[in-house]
Amino acid sequence: xxxxxxxxxxxxxxxxxxxxxxxxxxxxxxxxxxxxxxxxxxxxxxxxxxxxxxxxxxxxxxxxxxxxxxxxxxxxxxxxxxxxxxxxxxxxxxxxxxxxxxxxxxxxxxxxxxxxxxxxxxxxxxxxxxxxxxxxxxxxxxxxxxxxxxxxxxxxxxxxxxxxxxxxxxxxxxxxxxxxxxxxxxxxxxxxxxxxxxxxxxxxxxxxxxxxxxxxxxxxxxxxxxxxxxxxxxxxx
Numbered sequence: 001x002x003x004x005x006x007x008x009x010x011x012x013x014x015x016x017x018x019x020x021x022x023x024x025x026x027x028x029x030x031x032x033x034x035x036x037x038x039x040x041x042x043x044x045x046x047x048x049x050x051x052x053x054x055x056x057x058x059x060x061x062x063x064x065x066x067x068x069x070x071x072x073x074x075x076x077x078x079x080x081x082x083x084x085x086x087x088x089x090x091x092x093x094x095x096x097x098x099x100x101x102x103x104x105x106x107x108x109x110x111x112x113x114x115x116x117x118x119x120x121x122x123x124x125x126x127x128x129x130x131x132x133x134x135x136x137x138x139x140x141x142x143x144x145x146x147x148x149x150x151x152x153x154x155x156x157x158x159x160x161x162x163x164x165x166x167x168x169x170x171x172x173x174x175x176x177x178x179x180x181x182x183x184x185x186x187x188x189x190x191x192x193x194x195x196x197x198x199x200x201x202x203x204x205x206x207x208x209x210x211x212x213x214x215x216x217x218x219x220x221x222x223x224x225x226x227x228x229x230x231x232x233x234x235x236x237x
Contacts, residue, residue: 082117093110178205199236202236
């Protein structure tokens with residue numbers, strides 16, 4: 001009788017374990033956190049005749065930080081969704097003295113807040129069917145970047161003609177990327193992450209993109225786009 005009881009308990013425990021192993025929470029969303037070098041294309045407006053951005057902020061890139069939240073509308077033919085993103089960049093440079101052009105201790109700061117609306121497609125069929133850990137993807141969409149320039153006192157400068165050191169610029173973007181699904185390196189931890197937190201997959205990715213944020217044809221808008229790469233982590237849930 002004891003043997004039968006033990007055997008039954010083990011069989012029941014195995015059924016529960018099998019159910020847990022097969023458990024997977026619903027997947028509808030993705031969240032990205034990414035970073036990369038970024039140089040606003042302000043100097044492109046002048047056709048090489050002037051380089052105000054490089055002269056003031058230097059020739060190096062500055063750190064762009066972005067987040068994106070995606071809603072995955074269609075699945076099982078790859079993942080097709082729509083994403084909302086926002087970013088932040090800050091660049092600081094030393095002012096130059098009038099006449100001599102010598103650098104001074106006074107600084108000015110450029111702040112850039114780009115917002116994006118993207119269509120996102122991820123070819124994750126090999127991941128879903130065969131646990132293949134590489135997922136290529138592409139994005140396309142519209143952008144709107146809010147920018148402002150602040151002097152050493154924290155004020156936004158203006159001139160008598162009505163110009164001001166702040167505004168916004170419309171644009172568009174295209175990007176391609178490749179992500180590595182980290183679940184394959186520790187499937188037990190990935191399963192527990194799903195059971196406890198609802199995270200289906202964790203990705204490490206790199207993305208190459210072109211952001212043409214120059215006004216969508218308008219001639220009086222500050223150009224703040226770039227062609228660059230970004231890398232980061234994504235969580236699908």
